[in-house]
Amino acid sequence: MGANTTTIIADSRLGGQRWDRMIFGHFIEHFHTQIYGGLYEPGSPLADDRGFRTDVIEAMRELKAPVMRWPGGNYVSDHHWYEAVGPNRIPSYNKAWRVPEPNTFGTDEFIAWCKAVGCEPYICTNGGNGTAEEMSNWVEYCNGRYDTRYALQRQQNGNRKPFGVTYWGIGNESYGDWQIGAKTVAEWGPYVAESAKMMRAVDEDIILSAAAVPDTEWTLALLRAAGRYLDLISIHGYWDHTHQVNEPKDYLTCMMRAEEPGQMIERTRHVIGAAGFTDKVKIAFDEWNLRGWHHPDGTGQDKIDARDLNDLPETYTMADALFSASFLNACLRNANVVTMANVAPSVNTRGPIFAHRDGLVKRTTFHAMKLYVDHVRELMVPTDVAGPRLQHGARSVATVDAVVSKDGTGSTITLVNRDPVAAAECRIILDGQVLTGAWSAIILDGDSPDAFNSIDKPDAVAPRSVTMKDAAGSYSIPPHALCMLQIPA
Structure with missing residues (x-):
């Protein structure tokens, strides 16, 4: 095999x-x-x-959405749940997003929507200008089983x-000064501990996360103060x-990212381990996307209207699809510590679904996520990937990213070729045997790395089924492509 071959x-x-x-998982915000x-x-x-x-x-059912995080996001730092329930x-x-909020879509509507989709609700509480009492009252409204104030209100x-x-x-x-009611390191841990204590006093069986970052200063202090109450930290x-x-x-x-x-x-x-919570506290990567949302500072109508630029279809190319695949590979590879991840958002802005007045468009990221949902199997197999790197300026990444999953019916080899123009040659060794022969595969690619879906061309990028056959023990993966190679048991 040549120097340009990747061995998996x-x-x-x-x-x-x-x-x-x-x-x-998924995320939706009042934005x-x-x-x-x-x-x-x-x-x-x-x-x-x-x-x-x-x-x-x-469309959400197609993605088999397991969980939806709501209502924010920045929005929740100035959201008071009780304003959006009842007749x-x-x-x-909303001071976080600097726009009026009609409050017509609140807790009851969110729960009903999740039931319609078939996903679990994940409620993020107001850790900005909210209080521990407000959070625990929200738990009572949702989960209270006695005839008490907030449970009666729900009834x-x-x-x-x-x-x-x-x-x-x-x-x-x-932790961010862009949040209403942002906290310092010293404030956050005790605040979370008190909030969690009161929430668990209402329902001890809830699964609870708190806002964190991948550094020791903030998160170590958080876990030392409140780790005993938490199941997850949110990054x-x-x-x-x-x-x-x-x-x-x-x-x-x-x-390159x-x-x-x-x-x-x-x-x-590492921070979880340093705090002594390995195997007790896991990671919820509960907002992720290649591209941040466009929302320039200011309250002028021009600043608010600029948010429409998030809808431009040409933004969402094979770059977005393959970055999403790489992200999901990272989570699957670290599944002993990452137990939730939520694409941010699911609908409109930078989401995989673009809903417009007359219908919807499934962006490239929709198809990437659906391939994972449909084809990744129940066990992640230990996998090593060695091969050339893709250079751009002073930076580089592996040209091919791969994970392998398995169940009783076979294996799925998930391959991401990041090279924009060249096919990637892959030599695959499963359980000590070099893979050869012809196998079914599903490929997501486009006519260029900048291909995108739009109202006019909704299927410019769509999965295609192929048969892949080796050439001298190597499989060729098209450029800028995500490939699900299926190997029956």
Whole structure:
């Protein structure tokens, strides 16, 4: 084999790691058109009698969404849940996003929407200008089984049975000065501990996360103060920063960031271990996307209207699809510590689903995620990947990224060729045997690395089924492609 061949060695005889389907989770926020005009659009011919877009629900079902995090995000640092329940809702002004909030989509609607999709609700509480009491009252509203104040309020609002919300988060990026009510290192740990204590006093069985970062200063202090109450720490990652200026980075620049999610996971794993919580506290990577959201500072209408630039279809290319694949590979490879990840967001802005007035577009990332949901098997097999690196300027990443999964019916070899123009030659060794022969595969690629889907061309990028046959023990993976190679048992 030549120097340009990547060798993938996977050996199930060394064991396997079960992974949590919550890794394929989702996130939605009260930002721009994610909720209003996205998944919720009363009066639309595409909506049901509750105002839920049925085409969006069907697309979420296609992705087999296991969990949805809501309502934020930055939004939640100025969200008070009690303003968005019951029959008499008054619009509020959300200081985090600097826009009016009608409060017509609140807790009851969110729970009903999750039931329609078939996913678990994950509620992130207000760790900004909210209080521990407000958080615990929200748990009582959702999960309270006695005839007490907030549980009775839920019943009066038409929901006699408790919602049974399992997943809860304390705060969102509370370390950042962009959050309403941001906290210092010294403040955060005790605040989380008190909030968690009160929430668990209402329902001891909830699974609880708190906002963290992959460094020792913030997260070590958090875990020392509150780790005994937590199941998860929440970390976030966006790698193409477009907050102020909407200039999405080119394909190769994006690919150079593709190994960074794994590095963030390793740093966070180290902090959890240093705090003495290995095997007790796991990672929820509960906001992730290649591209950050565009929302320039300011309250002027021009600044708010600039958020429409998030909808430009040409932004979401094979770079987004392959970065997403690389991210999911990193989570699966570290499934003993990462038990949830939530693409941010699911609908509109930078999400895999673009819902417009007349229908929806499945972006390149939708197809990438669906391939993982449909084809990754229950055990991750120990896998080594060795091969050439893709260079761009002073940086480089592995040209091919790969994970291998297995169940009783066979194996899936997941291959990502990041090279924009050249096919990748891959030699695959499974359980000590060089793989040869012809096998079924599904490939996601485009006519260029900058290919994208749009209203006019919704299927410019779509998966295709092929038969792959080796040439002298090597399989050729097309450029800028995600490949799921299926090997029956």
